[in-house]
Amino acid sequence: MITIALSKGRIFDDILPLLKSAGIDVLDDPDKSRKLILSTNQPDVRVLLVRATDVPTYVQYGGADMGVVGKDTLLESGTQGLYQPLDLQIAKCRISVAVRKSFDYAAAMKQGSRMTVATKYVAIARDFFASKGVHVDLIKLYGSMELAPLTGLADAIVDLVSTGNTLKANHLVEVERIMDISSHLVVNQTALKLKQAPIRKIMDAFALAVKQED
Numbered sequence: 001m002i003t004i005a006l007s008k009g010r011i012f013d014d015i016l017p018l019l020k021s022a023g024i025d026v027l028d029d030p031d032k033s034r035k036l037i038l039s040t041n042q043p044d045v046r047v048l049l050v051r052a053t054d055v056p057t058y059v060q061y062g063g064a065d066m067g068v069v070g071k072d073t074l075l076e077s078g079t080q081g082l083y084q085p086l087d088l089q090i091a092k093c094r095i096s097v098a099v100r101k102s103f104d105y106a107a108a109m110k111q112g113s114r115m116t117v118a119t120k121y122v123a124i125a126r127d128f129f130a131s132k133g134v135h136v137d138l139i140k141l142y143g144s145m146e147l148a149p150l151t152g153l154a155d156a157i158v159d160l161v162s163t164g165n166t167l168k169a170n171h172l173v174e175v176e177r178i179m180d181i182s183s184h185l186v187v188n189q190t191a192l193k194l195k196q197a198p199i200r201k202i203m204d205a206f207a208l209a210v211k212q213e214d
């Protein structure tokens, strides 16, 4: 049995064509069913639905053989020794700094005046501002980061942006792009040894499909 850990939403939607290229069709629709273990047309392949932030944990400890997870989550989770053989080029976005229109970010960065930054991505934000030599006070949030500058909780946020519509709707502006993000395939090292042929088959199909998308 090959077990693939996925999160609902954009990663699930974007991985379906890649799974199809590997001959795998997921038989249940996660939006309609309450199942957390989904069967596929391949009797020896199943899909687990887990929180995006739990995918590295499932794969690291062998609860799943492989998984798909955003680079943001990988960088933030600190999961060590997770084999990341392939950038799948799906669920693309960027991680950026955003502020209220009235906030002078350039001046705050130049003056080294202590900024308060709210984010779910504390590690990424800490590294980024440290690399610029700017001291910031970080506030960890778990969602709705956009509210932080609007309520005076923080001067800036570090968050994922794709279309930018969410920032716009909340009167925030993107002032700096920290890095581009896409989702990666992660594979459990032991599973790769024990189930080498079926795992390689999926990896190769994914690699080919990603190359053809270029």
Ligand code: PRT
Pocket: 007, 008, 009, 010, 011, 051, 052, 053, 069, 070, 071, 072, 073, 091, 092, 093, 159, 160, 161, 162, 163, 164, 165, 166, 167, 181, 182, 183
């Ligand atoms: O709740 P939890 O944090 O556990 O995960 P989740 O279930 O919310 O995960 P999900 O499905 O939202 O995101 C999974 C992965 O998709 C992320 O880890 C990213 O790698 C990737 N991804 C790609 C995104 C986006 N694009 C994105 N736009 N994740 C989140 N967003 C957010 C963005 O921050 C904004 O709030 O979606 C909103 C819409 O963005 P705009 O710019 O198009 O308006």
Ligand code: MG
Pocket: none
């Ligand atoms: Mg989300």
